[in-house]
Amino acid sequence: MKNGLKRAARTLAVSVPLVAGVLLTGVLATRPASAAERAWIVVDAASGAVIEAHRPQMQHYPASLTKMMTLYMVFDALAAGELQLDEKMYVSPHAQEMPPTELGLHAGDRITVETAIKALVTKSANDAAVVIAEHLAGTEWDFAMDMTATARRLGLDDTKFRNASGLPHPYQVTTAEDMAQLARALIDDFPGYYKYFSIERMRYQGRVYRNHNNLLGRYDGVDGIKTGYIDASGYNLVASAKRNGRRVIAVALGGRSPAARDRRVAHLLDAGFKQLPARMPPVPHAKPERGGYAVQVGAFSSKPAAERIAKRALEEARQALAGGIRRVAHLRGDDLYRARVVGLTVGAAERACTRLKRRGMDCLVVQDTPTQVAETGNSAG
Known part of the structure; x- marks a missing residue:
């Protein structure tokens, strides 16, 4: 039975399916x-x-x-x-x-x-x-x-x-x-x-x-x-x-x-x-002024998961989070990775959080105060 099905499938051409015995045309x-x-x-x-x-x-x-x-x-x-x-x-x-x-x-x-x-x-x-x-x-x-x-x-x-x-x-x-x-x-x-x-x-x-x-x-x-x-x-x-x-x-x-x-x-x-140029151009090291607030989007059991959600937040609220920094922090003493976008003004953080909630994402506006964490950050252009 399996071989018969496979032989039939090998001969399958892209065609319009039969629905109730009627050949449909113009499907695309x-x-x-x-x-x-x-x-x-x-x-x-x-x-x-x-x-x-x-x-x-x-x-x-x-x-x-x-x-x-x-x-x-x-x-x-x-x-x-x-x-x-x-x-x-x-x-x-x-x-x-x-x-x-x-x-x-x-x-x-x-x-x-x-x-x-x-x-x-x-x-x-x-x-x-x-x-x-x-x-x-x-x-x-x-x-x-x-x-x-x-x-x-x-x-x-x-x-x-x-x-x-x-x-x-x-x-x-x-x-x-x-x-x-x-x-x-x-x-x-x-x-x-x-x-x-x-x-x-x-x-x-x-x-x-x-x-x-x-x-x-x-x-x-x-x-x-x-x-x-x-x-x-x-x-x-x-x-x-x-x-x-x-x-x-x-x-x-x-x-x-x-x-x-x-x-x-x-x-x-x-x-x-x-x-394309033979080599990557040097990355500029401009240091724009940044605010002291952050949008926190959760804590996760793996670093990749935290990074993925932080990146998604940047995509979903790109305008409000422009210039922010995606930061994933390994909380010492806990097997958790906290995901934030930091370096925001309080207004930008609140606008971003409002948009993220509308998009079905959990978030919290917090002051970005130093904590005992091991952090890695990436600029969000």
């Missing part, structure tokens, strides 16, 4: 680009500035680029302490039925979160993607809705998700511009977990799976991130490379072959490094 207001209608973009990772682009906002099927968002959700849960790398996840019959590419998981198996991460990065395993989705959200559909909501929060306005793997679905669409933004978010929000995208191979149950990103180890500076392919999308690739302190992100959608796609991305990366 804007028809996604076919494989022949290529799109690409290259951006400065630090600023997001576009260096070169072609049809960057044209909708396209993401294929397994979808797994970038699946992994963003995993990293977010890890950073919040809601998930552990060695945590074991159950393989459901639905996960077992996923067509290639896959690890060949069987219903009733259990795999660790870290194994699933590596399987998505290297093998682009569809069954592992479903295991993650069901573990975090109960069903793959609910997880896809969470993915789309997260996409909106990150500013990916032209992206919609309907599954965790990237298998064909007529409503699952993205753009080159959105994929570049998602890559920036993965790098900026989870630098400690982004390293997984540089894994060139993984071993699972005696087999070795090589990363599909052919530029790893072949293009100077490339350290991730993801490939994708279905018939309707052609060959997609998002790649990031870093040289001399500068990082460039390139996206190519709809390549005719893996080789053509790789050449396009290499060209885009070349263009990016050619047009």
